[in-house]
Amino acid sequence: MPEFDLVVRNAQATTASDSFLCDIAVRGGRIVQLGLDLAPGAREIDAAGRAVTPGGVDAHCHLDQPMEGPARMADDFATGTRSAACGGTTTVIPFAAQMKGQSLRAAVEDYHRRAEGKAHVDYAFHLIVSDPTPKVLKEELPALIREGYTSFKIYMTYDDLKLDDGQILDVLDVAREHGAMAMVHAENADCIEWLTKRLEASGRTAPRYHAHARPMLVEREATHRAIALSQLVDVPILVVHVSGKEAVEQIRWARGLGLKVFAETCPQYLFLTAEDLGTDDSYGGARCVCSPPPRDRANQEVIWDGLADGLFTVFSSDHAPFNFDDPAGKKPGGEEVPFQHIPNGIPGLETRMALLWSEGVLAGRITPQKFVELTATNPAKAYGLHPRKGTIAVGADADLVIWDERETVIRNAMLHHAVDYTPYEGMRLAAWPGMTLARGEVVWDGSRFSGKAGAGRFLPCGAPSLLPKKRG
Numbered sequence: 001m002p003e004f005d006l007v008v009r010n011a012q013a014t015t016a017s018d019s020f021l022c023d024i025a026v027r028g029g030r031i032v033q034l035g036l037d038l039a040p041g042a043r044e045i046d047a048a049g050r051a052v053t054p055g056g057v058d059a060h061c062h063l064d065q066p067m068e069g070p071a072r073m074a075d076d077f078a079t080g081t082r083s084a085a086c087g088g089t090t091t092v093i094p095f096a097a098q099m100k101g102q103s104l105r106a107a108v109e110d111y112h113r114r115a116e117g118k119a120h121v122d123y124a125f126h127l128i129v130s131d132p133t134p135k136v137l138k139e140e141l142p143a144l145i146r147e148g149y150t151s152f153k154i155y156m157t158y159d160d161l162k163l164d165d166g167q168i169l170d171v172l173d174v175a176r177e178h179g180a181m182a183m184v185h186a187e188n189a190d191c192i193e194w195l196t197k198r199l200e201a202s203g204r205t206a207p208r209y210h211a212h213a214r215p216m217l218v219e220r221e222a223t224h225r226a227i228a229l230s231q232l233v234d235v236p237i238l239v240v241h242v243s244g245k246e247a248v249e250q251i252r253w254a255r256g257l258g259l260k261v262f263a264e265t266c267p268q269y270l271f272l273t274a275e276d277l278g279t280d281d282s283y284g285g286a287r288c289v290c291s292p293p294p295r296d297r298a299n300q301e302v303i304w305d306g307l308a309d310g311l312f313t314v315f316s317s318d319h320a321p322f323n324f325d326d327p328a329g330k331k332p333g334g335e336e337v338p339f340q341h342i343p344n345g346i347p348g349l350e351t352r353m354a355l356l357w358s359e360g361v362l363a364g365r366i367t368p369q370k371f372v373e374l375t376a377t378n379p380a381k382a383y384g385l386h387p388r389k390g391t392i393a394v395g396a397d398a399d400l401v402i403w404d405e406r407e408t409v410i411r412n413a414m415l416h417h418a419v420d421y422t423p424y425e426g427m428r429l430a431a432w433p434g435m436t437l438a439r440g441e442v443v444w445d446g447s448r449f450s451g452k453a454g455a456g457r458f459l460p461c462g463a464p465s466l467l468p469k470k471r472g
């Protein structure tokens with residue numbers, strides 16, 4: 001009887017701190033030994049000296065999220081987690097979104113029903129708090145935090161989700177009191193509305209005007225305000241999908257003051273620009289309508305610098321999957337609509353890891369250790385899943401990616417999501433995940449998906465562990 005279920009041999013194992021050649025032995029879905037010349041496993045995989053990183057933790061993605069209005073997400077838990085696995089991501093954290101007037105508990109129960117039996121990789125939930133009633137603040141949210149929903153997103157924009165400053169303070173206060181992580185979508189809703197009305201009145205309604213309605217200034221102002229609100233309450237926040245220089249400057253300033261402000265960015269702010277929303281009034285740019293919008297090349301460089309120098313804590317996809325050619329997607333009711341009616345968001349679960357490994361690590365912009373920190377270790381720590389997730393260590397789940405340095409041209413046809421496009425069509429990368437293991441099971445072998453619906457388990461989250469614990 002072999003001692004191990006699986007041994008991955010000759011791995012160039014890379015963690016957030018080190019890189020070392022070793023065998024990785026797996027039993028019962030967990031890593032049980034790291035070493036040289038380990039005993040045989042029932043299954044053996046030779047990594048042949050290739051880089052092996054922890055499976056990605058995509059801590060910002062939207063799957064089968066209930067929506068107000070006609071829009072419907074193209075990916076549910078089955079297709080979204082299939083796509084994640086084939087792209088080297090083995091844990092996803094989508095959002096259980098509270099609708100205004102709905103109880104938070106009901107939103108969570110509904111979201112569990114949507115996930116049940118479908119997920120191919122493990123998953124946890126963030127909450128979206130859109131209606132912080134006294135019952136939500138005093139009863140539901142504290143109870144849900146205790147039960148393992150230890151992070152929630154606060155929106156400063158979108159009519160159906162946004163909170164005013166007083167409500168944000170109330171919700172942040174619950175995060176402080178109960179040790180949860182508050183994520184903030186920072187864009188100034190009133191400025192966006194005012195700009196949108198002016199653009200509409202002058203007939204500027206093509207997709208490219210989405211970027212004009214949400215200039216960097218509206219993100220900068222809201223980022224500053226979110227920081228001020230968190231300072232007032234004395235609680236850490238994590239500013240999500242930071243798009244460029246002016247927001248980065250606000251976060252650097254806050255850090256300089258010693259404030260605990262974390263930040264996330266996403267592939268769209270490295271690889272897309274506002275020109276991808278169109279340079280004329282054609283509708284194709286609707287594919288890249290997301291918020292905040294992609295900026296310009298100079299801002300991309302600022303984001304790269306922030307990834308390399310520690311400004312960013314987390315690198316997520318913000319996968320928000322809407323078909324382009326679909327009445328439930330980017331063409332509401334089958335029509336080409338003014339930009340403000342285009343569902344916001346782009347797909348990216350499957351491409352996130354390869355984009356950063358190829359253009360970040362192999363292009364020499366970030367170290368392999370930084371890659372692991374941003375894509376796996378820090379998201380696992382930020383949302384209370386570390387050390388079970390996000391690292392290669394004895395006791396951790398055997399969630400692994402073996403990298404192939406092979407030229408890959410991204411084509412939507414090769415991806416495993418249910419979306420009818422990728423914003424990265426035709427992009428040439430120097431690597432792609434050659435194999436993904438989820439709790440020791442091969443779910444992607446470089447050409448074929450072999451996961452099982454329902455194999456992914458729900459993970460209750462613990463306390464965020466990015467910061468040292470206070471005594472007492």
Ligand code: URP
Binds near residue numbers: 062289292318320345
């Ligand atoms: O445009 C985006 N980012 N859509 C997804 C929802 C959000 O705000 O993250």
Ligand code: ZN
Binds near residue numbers: 185240241
């Ligand atoms: Zn957002």
Ligand code: ZN
Binds near residue numbers: 061062
């Ligand atoms: Zn999002």
